[in-house]
Amino acid sequence: xxxxxxxxxxxxxxxxxxxxxxxxxxxxxxxxxxxxxxxxxxxxxxxxxxxxxxxxxxxxxxxxxxxxxxxxxxxxxxxxxxxxxxxxxxxxxxxxxxxxxxxxxxxxxxxxxxxxxxxxxxxxxxxxxxxxxxxxxxxxxxxxxxxxxxxxxx
Numbered sequence: 001x002x003x004x005x006x007x008x009x010x011x012x013x014x015x016x017x018x019x020x021x022x023x024x025x026x027x028x029x030x031x032x033x034x035x036x037x038x039x040x041x042x043x044x045x046x047x048x049x050x051x052x053x054x055x056x057x058x059x060x061x062x063x064x065x066x067x068x069x070x071x072x073x074x075x076x077x078x079x080x081x082x083x084x085x086x087x088x089x090x091x092x093x094x095x096x097x098x099x100x101x102x103x104x105x106x107x108x109x110x111x112x113x114x115x116x117x118x119x120x121x122x123x124x125x126x127x128x129x130x131x132x133x134x135x136x137x138x139x140x141x142x143x144x145x146x147x148x149x150x151x152x153x154x
Contacts, residue, residue: 002054019067024126029056031119038112
């Protein structure tokens with residue numbers, strides 16, 4: 001419910017920031033919220049954990065799909081979005097197998113800490129590669145309008 005209510009407002013606000021940086025912070029919120037669940041003992045603590053990961057989902061929801069659309073070459077948007085959706089499904093299947101295995105073998109604290117560590121890794125990676133996504137690209141510029149060496153290759 002929180003995502004549906006907040007996302008339209010958050011999208012306008014988050015559009016001012018670099019998409020990969022928004023995703024990095026959003027992933028950190030999601031992982032931290034999931035990690036907090038392992039240490040929660042009261043209803044209030046569980047609710048707080050849910051609020052933290054919901055803030056992350058609000059940030060990541062529209063930004064990720066928009067980033068994929070912006071990266072897709074002209075005419076390949078459907079394929080890119082399909083691959084993006086498929087990768088999310090694969091990740092959920094893997095998480096559905098790995099999560100319980102970690103919980104049973106290493107305990108809930110290990111799973112919770114693992115969620116935060118993975119989220120932190122994703123955040124750092126997003127921030128490290130973000131500058132590459134702000135460089136001008138001639139990929140979607142028509143050949144006649146290109147001013148670089150790739151114009152001759154058109």
